[in-house]
Amino acid sequence: MTIKKLDVTIGNVNEVYDGPGGILWEMLMGDQIHVGGAVETDILAAKSGIDPDSHVLDVCSALGGPARHLARMYGCRVTGLDATVRMHEEAVRRTKEVGLEKRIEYRLGNALDMPFPENTFDVVWGQDAWCYITDKKRLIEECARVLKPGGVLAFTDWLETGPMTGDEWLALNTFMVFPYMETLGGYAALAENAGLEVIEKEDLTPDFADNIQMYLDKVQNEFRQAIVENYGQDMYAEVERGIALWRDASAAGKVGRGRILARK
Numbered sequence: 466m467t468i469k470k471l472d473v474t475i476g477n478v479n480e481v482y483d484g485p486g487g488i489l490w491e492m493l494m495g496d497q498i499h500v501g502g503a504v505e506t507d508i509l510a511a512k513s514g515i516d517p518d519s520h521v522l523d524v525c526s527a528l529g530g531p532a533r534h535l536a537r538m539y540g541c542r543v544t545g546l547d548a549t550v551r552m553h554e555e556a557v558r559r560t561k562e563v564g565l566e567k568r569i570e571y572r573l574g575n576a577l578d579m580p581f582p583e584n585t586f587d588v589v590w591g592q593d594a595w596c597y598i599t600d601k602k603r604l605i606e607e608c609a610r611v612l613k614p615g616g617v618l619a620f621t622d623w624l625e626t627g628p629m630t631g632d633e634w635l636a637l638n639t640f641m642v643f644p645y646m647e648t649l650g651g652y653a654a655l656a657e658n659a660g661l662e663v664i665e666k667e668d669l670t671p672d673f674a675d676n677i678q679m680y681l682d683k684v685q686n687e688f689r690q691a692i693v694e695n696y697g698q699d700m701y702a703e704v705e706r707g708i709a710l711w712r713d714a715s716a717a718g719k720v721g722r723g724r725i726l727a728r729k
């Protein structure tokens with residue numbers, strides 16, 4: 466089956482996270498750049514059984530907020546992999562600043578070609594980032610390859626959850642610079658096909674719309690002036706329009722979020 470994709474490259478994603486996009490998402494979400502912040506990280510950690518003996522690979526680790534949280538709260542080792550230089554450098558700097566560099570290392574690299582041998586990690590982890598990845602099949606195969614036998618793949622992601630017109634699909638993905646989004650069932654099938662056993666899959670769409678509304682409120686109230694002053698009125702209008710589009714699509718059940726756990 467041919468998957469409909471926007472022509473997004475890793476270079477386009479790097480432009481987002483090297484530039485104002487990365488700053489904007491940190492403003493709205495904090496240094497854990499995903500829906501639900503530390504609470505969601507703790508839920509995923511509990512479900513994946515992370516303990517002091519675990520070695521976790523965070524695929525698309527961005528600023529390293531989740532890596533530091535995991536190392537601090539659970540005493541585990543974390544390796545963070547991200548393809549954007551600013552994210553990588555900030556993650557290294559912030560981790561050193563809080564003295565966690567002995568338990569966390571970061572690698573600059575592409576999730577589609579992971580610089581790790583097979584059977585390396587107890588947990589392969591991702592939070593709200595794989596929507597940027599151009600080939601989800603290959604991504605999940607890479608995750609399965611680097612997981613140890615018995616290890617757990619644990620991730621959340623933004624998903625396509627309902628029918629939409631071609632124009633809606635284009636506008637939603639273009640604003641976010643996503644090549645395409647998976648469905649929850651699509652991800653489960655990719656995990657099974659990569660030889661993993663899906664142990665849990667949860668549709669988190671119901672509270673997704675509330676979160677997107679919260680980000681829109683922050684843009685319109687708390688950060689409006691800062692965005693206009695730093696990036697201009699046109700950029701502000703574009704951000705407000707794009708997040709409102711996502712708010713409407715999520716309220717209509719067309720886009721959402723899910724959590725998957727699978728064992729090798």
Ligand SMILES: C[S@@+](CC[C@H](N)C(=O)[O-])C[C@H]1O[C@@H](n2cnc3c(N)ncnc32)[C@H](O)[C@@H]1O
Nearest residue numbers: 497498499525527547548549575576592594597
């Ligand atoms: C939403 S942020 C990730 C947030 C992070 N998981 C967290 O919870 O803080 C998306 C990140 O994915 C990274 N990324 C996107 N595509 C990638 C790829 N193919 N390989 C590695 N990193 C990628 C971007 O550089 C960016 O830092």
